[in-house]
Amino acid sequence: MTAATPRRLKTWSIAGETRRKPTEYEVVTGRFHYHFNRKPAPFDLDPNAPINQWYVKYREGSALQAPDWEGFRDPAALNYRRYIALQHDREVYAEGVVDRYESQDLDARLDEQWVQTLARFYTPYRYLLHVLQITSLYVGQLGPSAYITNAAFFQGADELRALQWVAYRAKWLSLTHGTHLANTEATRQIWEDDSAWQPAREALEELLVAYDWGESFVALNLVLKPALDALFKEEFADLAIEHGDQLTAALLQEAQVDTVRNQNWHVALAKYAVGANPDNRGVIEDWVGKWRPLADRAVEGLAVAFPDPVAVTTRVATAVAAFTQRWQG
Numbered sequence: 240m241t242a243a244t245p246r247r248l249k250t251w252s253i254a255g256e257t258r259r260k261p262t263e264y265e266v267v268t269g270r271f272h273y274h275f276n277r278k279p280a281p282f283d284l285d286p287n288a289p290i291n292q293w294y295v296k297y298r299e300g301s302a303l304q305a306p307d308w309e310g311f312r313d314p315a316a317l318n319y320r321r322y323i324a325l326q327h328d329r330e331v332y333a334e335g336v337v338d339r340y341e342s343q344d345l346d347a348r349l350d351e352q353w354v355q356t357l358a359r360f361y362t363p364y365r366y367l368l369h370v371l372q373i374t375s376l377y378v379g380q381l382g383p384s385a386y387i388t389n390a391a392f393f394q395g396a397d398e399l400r401a402l403q404w405v406a407y408r409a410k411w412l413s414l415t416h417g418t419h420l421a422n423t424e425a426t427r428q429i430w431e432d433d434s435a436w437q438p439a440r441e442a443l444e445e446l447l448v449a450y451d452w453g454e455s456f457v458a459l460n461l462v463l464k465p466a467l468d469a470l471f472k473e474e475f476a477d478l479a480i481e482h483g484d485q486l487t488a489a490l491l492q493e494a495q496v497d498t499v500r501n502q503n504w505h506v507a508l509a510k511y512a513v514g515a516n517p518d519n520r521g522v523i524e525d526w527v528g529k530w531r532p533l534a535d536r537a538v539e540g541l542a543v544a545f546p547d548p549v550a551v552t553t554r555v556a557t558a559v560a561a562f563t564q565r566w567q568g
Contacts, residue, residue, distance in 0.1 A: 264316040302453055304519070317393055322393050337407075358429070360544040362409045365406055378391040457523055461566065462527055462530040468495070535552075
């Protein structure tokens, strides 16, 4: 009787020569972008078509280069199915929090000074979130790998989720403290004219025209978003608690859960880029140096919402430094 011949493990082309079964995440994500580095043009159009020229210039021509972007992985390994299941559970939780606090009618106890602070700094926050959402989607649209694209698109969905809760909160506040809190024109005027918001507006509008996908990723996820998230989702949440506004604080803290998850893939992508091409460290740090002053001015402008603006800007800077150390180390 002869010994059985060992069965040769099947190679899954999507996983390379690893001779293993790919995960669900890899099956629906790996090498999905057929158009990256495709010659003579990314898309099946005239090579001189604007969309081809755009991708060639701002993606293939980015200063951020790696031999193969397919090696990056989102630490959360999210695909569409898992993301929807995850955020469904988080929405159920958020809705429960809202129901609990609204049943206590806490808004009627808020003092007028705090309501004015909400009108000036919280309700226009949705415009800021919308820019973060748009830029996340842009990073995803130009990302050189679907592993990058999906993570960025899910982040854009997170920003929309946070934005919708701000709008909801503004409407609920308006039922007790005046319709101006949910009036789009009134809120837009604050966003466009209030001196506290103008440094943030400048930074965010500059972000919208950072077309190089690598610079857009760095400016958004390694500089501006960490600072602005620390300011609102941590510092402003704490300020809300001090003023007896537990619902606003709870919604901001809930959005912070998404921030923590997203920061993990930001760190992972920055580390992957440097590991794949050591020259990328200098590229990333140059962009960080370019965008950091804009982020700092944005935080300083909005810190006037707090009794001690200097202490707040210091704490935000400390939080940003701790995050920066994660991807630099």
